[in-house]
Amino acid sequence: MSTSTVEPVFATVSDLPPETDTVRICSAAEKVGVYGTVVGAQKIRALWGIYLNNEKSRATILAQGFSINGMKIKVSSKNPFILRGDSETPSTRLTIEGIPLSYSDGEIVEHLKEFNIKLLGPLTLDRARDSDGKLTRWLTGRRWVWIEAPPNPLPRSITMAPFTESLYHMEKNAPKTLKRS
Incomplete structure (x- = not known):
């Protein structure tokens, strides 16, 4: 076959x-x-x-x-970077770093929305991996969330007073800063 x-x-x-x-x-x-x-x-x-x-x-x-x-x-039957529905919406996984664990997810979500970042799911706390690559119970401080793939690359960081958070996603050649809309 x-x-x-x-x-x-x-x-x-x-x-x-x-x-x-x-x-x-x-x-x-x-x-x-x-x-x-x-x-x-x-x-x-x-x-x-x-x-x-x-x-x-x-x-x-x-x-x-x-x-x-x-x-x-775990494997999936469909490409997880494409959301399926009436039309296919490209998505990407956004990793957020540099914000203390004590900072609420709700505040982070509100800040991301101010920058027109469309979240497609909840924020998830990242866990550390041991030397064998297995997940541990310990949190790294990073958070990640599926977002609608932006038409232009996101910046490498945004400021959430008093913190500056780093953003990572698949798209490259991001500008250095992002302005609120």
């Missing part, structure tokens, strides 16, 4: 150990009972597409996920 007839499954780069490559992903995927059915894996920006040669294997990996270095990896 051609790979073009079976939809790929997806894993985000941020959910994988930093040393992940095509061989590690394909080997790990085949260990969940789909041996010989993984055609390949392709990294495009912040997303890995994993290609299988039949629907049964696709369903198995969607149900079970896979592990790399003991780290459980």
